[in-house]
Amino acid sequence: MNKPLGKHLILDLWGEVASFPFWSMDAAAEMFVEAAKDAGATVLTQRWHHFGDGHGYTGVVVLAESHISVHTWPEKGYAAIDAFYCGVCDPESSLPTMLDFYKPIKHKVLFIQRGEPLI
Amino acid sequence: MNKPLGKHLILDLWGEVASFPFWSMDAAAEMFVEAAKDAGATVLTQRWHHFGDGHGYTGVVVLAESHISVHTWPEKGYAAIDAFYCGVCDPESSLPTMLDFYKPIKHKVLFIQRGEPLI
Numbered sequence: 001m002n003k004p005l006g007k008h009l010i011l012d013l014w015g016e017v018a019s020f021p022f023w024s025m026d027a028a029a030e031m032f033v034e035a036a037k038d039a040g041a042t043v044l045t046q047r048w049h050h051f052g053d054g055h056g057y058t059g060v061v062v063l064a065e066s067h068i069s070v071h072t073w074p075e076k077g078y079a080a081i082d083a084f085y086c087g088v089c090d091p092e093s094s095l096p097t098m099l100d101f102y103k104p105i106k107h108k109v110l111f112i113q114r115g116e117p118l119i
Numbered sequence: 120m121n122k123p124l125g126k127h128l129i130l131d132l133w134g135e136v137a138s139f140p141f142w143s144m145d146a147a148a149e150m151f152v153e154a155a156k157d158a159g160a161t162v163l164t165q166r167w168h169h170f171g172d173g174h175g176y177t178g179v180v181v182l183a184e185s186h187i188s189v190h191t192w193p194e195k196g197y198a199a200i201d202a203f204y205c206g207v208c209d210p211e212s213s214l215p216t217m218l219d220f221y222k223p224i225k226h227k228v229l230f231i232q233r234g235e236p237l238i
Contacts, residue, residue: 005192005195005197005199006190006199008129008199010127010231012233012234012235014237044168044177045166045168047164047166047179047181049163049164049181051183058163058181058185058186060166060179060181060186060188062166062168062177062179063177064170066177066188066190066199067177067179067188067190069179069185069186069188069201069203071125071185071186071203071205073124073234076124076234077237078124078234078237080124080125080127080185080203080233080234082201082203084188084190084199084201086190105237106237110231112129112229114131114199115131115192115195115197115199116131118133118196118197118224118225
């Protein structure tokens with residue numbers, strides 16, 4: 001049976017404005033490596049960029065199984081996370097580590113199948 | 120009025136198995152810079168990884184306005200693209216350049232609003 005090639009987690013988080021996890025890029029970088037490991041994914045490389053005092057960060061973790069990305073707006077208490085894994089890795093396995101780190105007041109989870117066979 | 124912080128294009132492409140654009144990582148890297156410019160987005164850095172002969176590539180373009188990512192499976196004739204732009208940049212403006220490059224037989228477009236105000 002042909003299965004989709006990948007599963008994509010789209011995660012929106014809202015938390016306390018200016019709370020720690022929305023600012024701390026280095027801690028987030030460590031957390032996302034753990035979150036990737038939780039799903040059995042392999043980190044190839046990463047790119048992180050902080051937009052300066054009072055602003056958020058962007059991070060991209062390139063995986064052998066696709067990628068994780070995060071963008072934060074501390075001033076809005078918002079973070080947008082994507083975790084796209086192909087193969088047997090399931091981004092749902094990474095979700096607890098991400099939620100435990102950001103401790104959102106509210107979050108929204110959406111899963112999308114990517115790469116369904118062309119009919 | 121509070122608006123969502125970003126707009127996220129989720130683009131799935133199916134094309135000729137083993138056709139040029141699914142293999143050529145360098146050409147894709149140039150094209151995505153153009154696609155970002157089409158939307159008025161600013162490229163900060165990029166990461167590209169080729170999985171070797173017979174396999175596809177992964178690319179991530181980190182933008183001042185969030186990111187673009189692409190993953191290709193040439194053996195399946197499939198590519199998964201995400202373009203997530205915040206602010207006034209609209210990923211719909213990048214779509215023609217991407218479609219003109221990959222020339223898919225079939226494609227699927229989904230737009231998601233990211234970062235709606237917490238109610």
